[in-house]
Amino acid sequence: MKQLAIVSGKGGTGKTTLSSSFGALLSPVVLADCDVDAANLNLMFNGKLEEKYDYYGGKKAIIDQDKCDKCGICKKVCRFEAINFENNIYEVDPYACEGCNACVIACPQNAISLETALSGEYYYSVIDEQKEIVHANLNPGEETSGGLVAEVRKLALKKAEEKGKDIVLIDGAPGIGCPATSSITATNYVIIVTEPTSSGLHDLKRIVETVRHFRREFGVVINKYDLNPDVSKQIENYCLSDNIEILGKIPFDELVEKSNLEMKPIVLYENSIAGKAIKEIFEKVMEKLK
């Protein structure tokens, strides 16, 4: 089984445009939407929900106010500034608490315990006979999205194995932190989507470094390359000088806006120039996965 991930250093570069198109072109396939902060891929495919799972992320400390004698040791040992002293009581700020256990250990009154917290949900949905999707929803304010990404990937792999599907397509989380790296570990190939803006180039360099850090094979796609030919050229020069393969360049296409409104992958629009470019990139990537 092969795992293909589509990532971008930053959101908004066209990752969903590309991954929804790849999702439409691949058959059979299991899709894994790892952008758990704001999962969008299923909106494009409208899969029918079949299974739903709770996701328990990190733990949080809770102070039993009856036992607490207000010594303040917990606040002193906490390195995450998660314990506040207000209105004469010590309280845990659940947003800042990383569930590390230090305050539990330090409390002389045994007044603190760790409790498991429900952090989100993940889902298995069926799009049609050939396509399935695993997606998720992280509760706002949760830190453990890397863990949820791992759950999404695990379930997608399991489903692919059960149904004998050869390929899992991962729509990666943006950025370079835990969710992003959780989306690319152990993949067979990574597509990096970028766009020709000066921030796009800056972000591209950081995600390239990240993918290299995890020793994944990868190539770059420049989206809306004709929006700024100068910066596009800069990106191409950077790739050339750094020995990075450019898989293709997608032209700016007003139909993409329409496809987003109509919730239909752009490759399904026959006269789309962006769709045509994506099909060519798709062929190239499929060769690499063989």
Added chain:
Amino acid sequence: MKITILSGKGGTGKTTVSTNLAYTLSKKYKVQLLDTDVEEPNDHLFFNVNVEKEESVDILLPVVDNDACIRCGECAKACQFGAITSFPNATVVFKNLCHGCGACSMVCPVNAITEVPKSIGKIVLGKINDNLKFGMGLLNIGEPSGVRIIRQLKKHIDENVDVVLIDSQPGTSCPVVESLRNIDFAILVTEPTTFGLHDLSLAVDLVKEMEIPAGIVINRDTGNTNLIDEYAKKENIPILLKIPFDRKIAKLYSEGKIFSEYLPEWEEKFANVFDTIKGMVK
């Protein structure tokens, strides 16, 4: 006044709004712009920043003295992140899993664990002009979370300026919460599409939960923003500004330019946004 600019998702125009607001407001006020999008900070690309200071952000990593260690395994039991394991011959720390909380050294009965600082990123501080101070955080590649960097950057908030603008990370997870802590107002940047609405509603849930007053900026307005307008009305959140889907604006952005500097009619519009916010924050 402290304002955080967020969006349910990346690419909606957070950087555009942050940099344009910082630029236009600095003509009249003392402003500080902090880029807490530490995985991919971009605001500095739009300005000439005079860097005055850099600061490493460190966490404390445990180091085990394996001669002193009696392999009792208490450290591994205490660690919630699976970052330390006691084998028969040695106790080993897995650096990338360690949160630097200190629990292991607290429980070690023979004091075999000491802690050494490890840099997970840095903070860059400087100024753009006399009225505009700047700061940003940068997470090292391979490090899992930027929350500590954001926290340290926010310690540099200058209480003497009129406006602090914080350009948040995308999404609604922990780093975004960190950028929203102890601020007065949140600007939610969105696009007038179904995706945009979906992501916007996540951001709205978060600010409501944190009880922070908020307003919406619609970016890439193509003339049909009913979707967002209706939602904003239903949620009782004002729309502060609509920025059109305009090739001119997109091009200026792609060149790393602040569009209101080149399209001066926008200066007043951004200034008005601030006036509206002032009216909403008591």
